[in-house]
Amino acid sequence: MAKxxxxxxxxxxxxxxxxKLLSDKGxxxxxxxxxxDFIRPVEDLNFKAVLGDIQDEDLLRKICIEADIIIHTADSADDAFAADSFLRILDNSGKTFVFTSGSAIFGNKEKGEACDFCFTEDIPLVPRLEMVQRVYINNAVLNSAKNNVRSIVIVPTMVYGQGLGLKKESIQIPALVKFSKSKNAGIYIEKGENIWSNVHISDLAELFFLxxxxxxxxxxxxxxxxxxxxxxxxxxxxxxxxLNLAESIDINEAVAYFGQAGAHFGFASNSFCNADKARRELNWKPVYKDILEFI
Known part of the structure; x- marks a missing residue:
C-alpha cells in the first residue's frame, strides 16, 4: 500500500x-x-491540496494523522513556531519528519572574502548570532529522535536547475541575474571570492527520497x-x-538591494561543505555538478 x-x-x-519525484515513485x-488559486494547479498534478496556513496547528494535526511521512519545506529554516508545532504533534508517533534547513548557517559575514574551510556534519557549529535560531531549530528536530520521531534534517546549499513542480526557478541565481541585468553587468560583492557549494534540484529531490x-x-x-x-x-x-564585464559592488549597496540576510549570508559569505555522508549512508549518486554550465 502506498505511503x-x-x-x-x-x-x-x-x-x-x-x-513530483515522490509521486513518480508511487x-x-x-x-x-x-x-x-493554487488548489487546482496542485490537484492537476494528482496531489491532494489542503487549503490552510502553517500556523494552524489543529489543521496540521489532522493532516499529520493521515500522513505516514511529513516533509516541511515551507519557509521552514527560521520558523521556530512551525517547527515546534510539528515536534509536539509528532511526539512519540514513530513517524518520519524531514525538516529543510539551509547552508547559510555556515556563513561568517565574510563580505566577499574567501574561506575554504569545508564543513561536515560531525563538526559542531558555532553560528553567528544571526544564524543561532536556525541551528537551534535543526538541533531540536534532531533531538526529537529521542521522543520516537524519525527526524531528518536536510541542509541544501545553493540550489539551481529547473524545478520539477509548479515553481520552476530557484532563488539565488535568478536574484543575481535580475540584479545584474539592472546593472548591465554580472554582480558580485566586494572581492566576490567567497565560496558556495551547490546542488541541482533534481539531485536534491533524489536525496529527499533516499x-x-x-x-x-x-x-x-x-x-x-x-x-x-x-x-x-x-x-x-x-x-x-x-552584459558588460562583471563588476564588484560594496556590501552597503548589496544590503540596500538584497537586505541584510540576503547580502551577508546569501551572497557575501562562504557556504562550503561536503556531502560524503549522504553518498555513503544513503548511496546518493548526484548527476549534475557544474552550476556554471547550467547558467
Missing part, C-alpha cells in the same frame, strides 16, 4: 520538486496550500555536488546574458 506524504511548501521550488501526496527510504532517526545531511565562488558566477552571468 502518504504530507509536504508543506508544495507550490514552492523545493517542496514542489520533492512532491507515494501519495498531500500538500498544504495557502492560496486558493532519506525517507533509508535514513536513521536523528540524521543530518549536508547536500552539495560542486562549488563556485560568486565572482565566477557573476562572470558567467555576464557572458550568458551579453
Amino acid at each position: 502518504t506524504v504530507f509536504i508543506t511548501g508544495i507550490t514552492g521550488y523545493i517542496g514542489g520538486s520533492v512532491a 507515494y501519495k501526496i498531500i500538500g498544504l496550500v495557502r492560496n486558493k 532519506a525517507i527510504e533509508n535514513a536513521k532517526a536523528g540524521s543530518l545531511f549536508y547536500v552539495e555536488n560542486g562549488s563556485s565562488n560568486i565572482k565566477n558566477i557573476a562572470n558567467k552571468i555576464s557572458e550568458k546574458y551579453h
